[in-house]
Amino acid sequence: MASITLSEVTVEFPVHNASSRSLQLHVFGALGGKLAEHKKAVVVRALKRVNLTLRDGDRVGIIGHNGAGKTTLLRVLAGVYDPSGGAVKVDGRLTSFADLTLGMDLEATGLQNIIFRCVFMGLTFEEARRLSPTIQEFSELGDFLQLPVRTYSSGMFLRLAFAISTSIEPDIIIMDEMIGAGDAGFIAKAQARLSELLPRVKILVLATHDPTIMESLCSKIVWLHHGEIREAGPFKEIYPKYLASMG
Amino acid sequence: MSITGLAWALLWKEPVHDILPFIAISVTVWQFLAAVLNDATTAFPQSSQYFLNQYMPASTIIYSVLYKNVATFLLNMVFPIFIVIFLGDSVTTYSLLSVVGLSLVIAWCLFIGYALAILCTRFRDIAQIVSTVLQVAFFVTPVIWKPEFLPPQAHYLVSYNPFAPLLAVVRDPLLGRPLCRVADGVRHSARNLGLRSSLRW
Numbered sequence: 404m405a406s407i408t409l410s411e412v413t414v415e416f417p418v419h420n421a422s423s424r425s426l427q428l429h430v431f432g433a434l435g436g437k438l439a440e441h442k443k444a445v446v447v448r449a450l451k452r453v454n455l456t457l458r459d460g461d462r463v464g465i466i467g468h469n470g471a472g473k474t475t476l477l478r479v480l481a482g483v484y485d486p487s488g489g490a491v492k493v494d495g496r497l498t499s500f501a502d503l504t505l506g507m508d509l510e511a512t513g514l515q516n517i518i519f520r521c522v523f524m525g526l527t528f529e530e531a532r533r534l535s536p537t538i539q540e541f542s543e544l545g546d547f548l549q550l551p552v553r554t555y556s557s558g559m560f561l562r563l564a565f566a567i568s569t570s571i572e573p574d575i576i577i578m579d580e581m582i583g584a585g586d587a588g589f590i591a592k593a594q595a596r597l598s599e600l601l602p603r604v605k606i607l608v609l610a611t612h613d614p615t616i617m618e619s620l621c622s623k624i625v626w627l628h629h630g631e632i633r634e635a636g637p638f639k640e641i642y643p644k645y646l647a648s649m650g
Numbered sequence: 651m652s653i654t655g656l657a658w659a660l661l662w663k664e665p666v667h668d669i670l671p672f673i674a675i676s677v678t679v680w681q682f683l684a685a686v687l688n689d690a691t692t693a694f695p696q697s698s699q700y701f702l703n704q705y706m707p708a709s710t711i712i713y714s715v716l717y718k719n720v721a722t723f724l725l726n727m728v729f730p731i732f733i734v735i736f737l738g739d740s741v742t743t744y745s746l747l748s749v750v751g752l753s754l755v756i757a758w759c760l761f762i763g764y765a766l767a768i769l770c771t772r773f774r775d776i777a778q779i780v781s782t783v784l785q786v787a788f789f790v791t792p793v794i795w796k797p798e799f800l801p802p803q804a805h806y807l808v809s810y811n812p813f814a815p816l817l818a819v820v821r822d823p824l825l826g827r828p829l830c831r832v833a834d835g836v837r838h839s840a841r842n843l844g845l846r847s848s849l850r851w
Contacts, residue, residue, distance in 0.1 A: 427775055482704075483705055497705075
């Protein structure tokens, strides 16, 4: 039973420039004399009073203009940002696919990176070692796995990262702009893998601009506008309105 | 290290086997302290990719800074320990206190490093201030000179120096020097620990 509840969540970022980040300027400013203009920090309100409840079986796509707060919302869900107002409650094992290569060391071999990436996703070393053979097989990189990852092409590297990241089965998956990596053969395999993995995932939250992905994957669309939820509903209803407001 | 020891032995007319172990251990511990404090100042900005993409408790970064530097320290300590054992008969069971001292130093580094890392993320010029302070402190702390060399009116340099007891708790048990003069410093250190542990969250 996985669930996500956001109630009145507000996220604010104070933006500091070079002078407000300097302790010396703060101190000397207080002593009088205009040493430098250090203005108070500007506060950017990325999310304003967002209310969202997700249950088992929800597949949510988040759309919005650039800067609407999609990535911020995903980060709040992942537990990266503590909201400055409101509350977040997440039940269930959550994996964020925001950075598929998180934890990978360019100097280490492919085999070592499999272990590192798995551990960064929350597995123990034992579980990672047990998963390693299946991951090696899926990535189809063969003997290249013995070489340091810095020798791979970017396609191979992402292929490995994708293979590792999709080999675990969390309750909740958060994706920020789905990726496409690898050659045609691998893309087919990757899509098959995703369509096999996603039904087993209880909640999926996905931020994307691609309407085909949204239509095929998402049961519900949330439309973010300047940090607030403007509307939420099925794809067929929301997307035309979103397009109309963009065009 | 050995060259400094030999040069200083000539300068201060101290027997080499007396001052060389002193300098060897002090310099190694100092390098550890300086490395941890300097690494802590840039710990958070440099590791932003890790905790901006998925949840990671902030203290993990501090632990990794400590872990890396403790490993380097232990590696560097092989030679000074060798010198101590070889050049004197000062190693007794009293020397085991050195391990306790080391854990105190590591705990101090954890708390101060954590507080520093947080401060330095907000005020970016503190990193350079820390670096400069450490460079000055190297000369003002008994790293390459023994506290006995000081004239009485300068004893405050050691009594009020927060780095002096950190070095002393690791070095003195190994050299058979008594810790009682350091008692003030240790109390100061303990007070520091108490203060910092309330800051830590």
